[in-house]
Amino acid sequence: MKLSRYNFLRQYDDATIFFNPLTCALAVVDENFLRVIDDVKNNSYVEENYDAKLIADMKSSGCLIEDGVDELERLEFYRNLAKYDMTNFGLTIAPTLDCNFRCKYCFETHPKGKMSSETQAALIKFVESRIKRAKIFSVTWYGGEPLLAKEIIWSLSEKFLELCKKFSIDYNAFIITNASLLEDSDVELFKKYKISGAQITIDGVKEVHDSRRRAITGESTFDRLIDRVNLLLNSGSSVVVRINIDKENIARVDELLDVLAERINKREELKIDFGQVSPFTDICKSIESDCYNNAQFADVMLPLYEKVFERGFTVNKMTAYP
Template structure:
């Protein structure tokens, strides 16, 4: 056996030595026995080890700290990546039935378009789904906008039809929604029932700070305030059994107010809600005016750890991804062959940042069965599917490759560069903090057992 190239072993300030492997994301407190095996692994005869060290060696192998001599880890990463990229057993669609929105958020990267998806585009989506489910076993839908609930009837209609198609092909169906949360104020019980009926049982909703901050960022077109209505919507959704993933978009103007927002969530008995933070970025010309307020990735990484601590201190769950690193085959849906964003005109894109920009489309749902496919569509699609981190020398030799995979494909293609994940700036601190949390949990468990 041999050592993995993706190990990181170091001694913390308190003298405890820990080991992390980015191929498995295993984190372990280690001792002299671990290091004895680790440092001599190429020369060890397993049969001559005592039972304790054999068990330790097996655990080290499970954590990927040591691997088979013949295993090429980079090839393993490549295989996992290309398998994920070209796997064709499921279809993922992000559908924007409209790009119209009732908000005018200053950092929005989209160009608003009042058009609502017409019947011919809806029929084309159903035809595409029907054809895809003949060779696929799952359909995953994300409802998106603009604000998707401005086209609520289209969501109901398309959902019903797609679920029927999936049933006819014995395929699984799941759905998710990204909403600003405001229009739930008008929902009646039967509307909430439809969310459940059409399997929209989880959604992302955004609050950007306490009321005095949020109401300056998440703004109605008539400048009306939105915080209290959205908070009440979240509570109503949760009461109906719908999971809400709260998004807090972060830039230099609201980083100091996160704790106050979290306190409000605690006061409203929302500790069991998933909370994640988004780094506000000036992706497009539409939102370029806010670029001066954006945190760079290093700044965001430093704050992200503080946000994690604030969540943990208040009883929120924040020890798994995205707070703790996770293994990635692909960075996101944009570099997978069977995932698309569909706009109200039927144009298909690989990335949410391109929605509505027809020149970046990789197809149109009304034309996908045409033999004469536009060369422009083919070129656009090919650039996403041929983009890999393995062509970047900095990525190939990087310890973080399995948990970063080259960073955002949109940045890679638009800026001809790569934007490393936050782990490059805060991994050590995140791992040490995670170790401390887990150690405290073990102590608490032991104390409970003693008391019992």
């Protein structure tokens, strides 16, 4: 028996946290767990000396592995499985890269124009060639601001649903949007085209958000977005409010959570997600001094998640998990 090369232990307050990224196992562990690790390191491991359930848990978590296991080969297997397994087929589609916001940290250049009819036809042909082997087809609508091209979203969605019906495949969709262009009438179209959830970014209380995520017209967007979040939640859609974090707005995230707790109708159904602002391209290099590095960002996240739970919200587990 040997230890996985992917074991990580971290002290947090009085707790020791174990994480293995190969298996995604995460746990608060005790001294018995740590004693087994020490014994394996010191070549004094005798399995009969420990609690059977503890050893079973350590094996299933990937912490303990058989001597003959090559984890690099296993990792390569997982990579190829993800690369070639078409059971779950997913696409991120940008019907336009244009945007009606001018966020101060945005890395995009906002070229005018929308997806051409030729590209749409090629996309439909590509999807048809791929989904025959799939069981689930998932689409994430992205941009720019995708709702600047609603007619393309509706048209492509119609085609995707026809293909999924033809091949007996489940279909679902999600949209990443600033939500300013979302009209009440769009809610029924979301249902029709199986757009079951949305991510909407709100970066702080009104004055903070409006200074960071300006409409191209210069108008305030904060109150409109709160209203759109409620519209979607009331319609049964899932909503993730994304808060992009840097040194400039971190001090007032508490206030935003209080405002959301007060103004969101279905608080328990709202998920909160924190994003790390990073200077990805030369376009956003001017904000580099305001950005956290990865280690700093990890340190500020734990207290923020605690504040989210205190107010009765949930978190987006896909990004909150290590």
